[in-house]
Amino acid sequence: MASTQRILLLNGPNLNLLGQREPEVYGTATLADHVQAATQAAQELGFSVESKQSNSSSELVQAIHVARGTASAIIINPGAFTHYAWSIHDALASFDGVVIEVHLSNPSTREPWRHESVVAPVSDGSIAGFGGLGYVLAVQAVARLLAR
DSSP: OOTTOEEEEEEOTTGGGTTTSOHHHHOSOOHHHHHHHHHHHHHHTTOEEEEEEOSOHHHHHHHHHHHTTTOSEEEEEOGGGGGTOHHHHHHHHTOOSEEEEEESSOGGGSOGGGSOOSSGGGSSEEEESSTTHHHHHHHHHHHHHHHO
16 A cells, blocks of 8 residues: 555544533544544554644535545544535545545434434445544545555
8 A cells, every 4th residue: 555645534613622522422532632543543554644624614625625636535524514514515525535424422322413414425434433433443444445
């Protein structure tokens, strides 16, 4: 696997508050902790990681557009954008690499409005409910899918 393969790791709204916001739901690890774990897992598999967090869907859409032709995969925790951001759905649909959706909690076990994902239909898979381990699992999934 070429060491130049790049994974874009995107995180949506309020994820900059991880470690402080609802630790009983999202844990005490910070976003930086999760990015570090994903980056380490990626480096062990011969990938580099570029990480971006934004509370703006337009910034995430722009990052996805830039990733076209420059990244092998996108791992995205869209946060609340999961449930209604059709612009992110459409941008991901235009990306020809692997897309993995990640959630720290399991949206299917939470409030009914969290049960639908507009990102899942344009993802190769979704990982939810495993806390920060989900980011590492997503990196491993990317490596396996790209090795096919």
